Amino acid sequence: MSALTDQALRELMSFAHRLADASGEVIRPYFRSGLEVTDKKDKGEGRYSPVTAADQGAEAAIRKLIKAFHPDHGILGEEHGHENPGARLTWVIDPIDGTKAFITGLPTWGTLIALNDGGRPVLGVMDQPILRERFSGGPDGAFLGTTRLKTRACARLADAALCCTEPDMFAAGPEREAFDRLVRRVSLRRFGTDCYAYGMLAHGFVDLVVEASMAPWDIQALIPIVERAGGVVTDWDGGSCAEGGRVLAAGDAALHSEAMKVLQGR
The missing domain is CATH 3.30.540.10 (Fructose-1,6-Bisphosphatase, subunit A, domain 1)
Known part of the structure; x- marks a missing residue:
């Protein structure tokens, strides 16, 4: 085809x-x-x-x-x-x-x-x-x-601004613990941002968006926006997140790699 x-x-x-x-x-x-x-x-x-x-x-x-x-x-x-x-x-x-x-x-x-x-x-x-x-x-x-739109360069977690819709979207246990580990590593965190955070990531005002419990309709429209702006959007293992679940979006590929290591406990 x-x-x-x-x-x-x-x-x-x-x-x-x-x-x-x-x-x-x-x-x-x-x-x-x-x-x-x-x-x-x-x-x-x-x-x-x-x-x-x-x-x-x-x-x-x-x-x-x-x-x-x-x-x-x-x-x-x-x-x-x-x-x-x-x-x-x-x-x-x-x-x-x-x-x-x-x-x-x-x-x-x-x-x-x-x-x-x-x-x-x-x-x-x-x-x-x-x-x-x-x-x-x-x-x-x-x-x-x-x-x-163009994402901004930000290679270090210590310099990053992170958004997510709400901490309650992460399941209690290892998933929430992984999110908390990452939150402690960034310089700024904002919750309650919904899909708008992805627009601000593509616009160069946000560096990371971390989510879980997503459905396909929650994320598919946002993937081309972030990617075409120069960002990276995957699941927490670096694979496709188009079917939903856990999402990690970053404006800088180096930052995405560092955030993924933290989420995986490495």
Whole structure:
């Protein structure tokens, strides 16, 4: 099966921007509106996992456009599952990554839209429709709007700024202990940053993002953004994190290597 050409990817990136436009139109009226929140853990999902009409409506809008213009493509989304799983190309979407931030009025959430070619995400968009900021990664590089993004050099953990969504995402025992070891080695740490931290890593303001308990829709859109900006995104063993689980993202390859050693206890 032949790879997508750069021109084909540019056309699909343009469509991804259209999807982000549509989701933003749905989401904006709900932000800081006191909307009703449902807890998905009531459906057997474990920890508190809120969902709102904004999440569901935005994903429905994205799916409607994909079905209208690319009916042969698959769709994997957080709120409405997997459609056309045998498709060569699959859109992987999280309409609001960071719903806890959304319902508490914090703008660290974003809409995540990735296109997976069957092996990896080949383009990604992270849209923050309240701040009117859109991060993208594709064949021509990584961008915030029209500004080209580049990660910053930072080879030493002692100089690094680290972000994660919340320490509670790490399982008690060896996983949490590994995270705590790494946190003690960096100069600055910020929690509660959701997907926005990856945008700031690509922009050169953050050096490390460390996460766990991730789903495919939580990370796939962010991989092309970070990689096209010059960063590295893997699991804690240096392999692909496209299916979720544990994630280590770094703006500097040398820093990524050092952080991975600490996480592995070496």
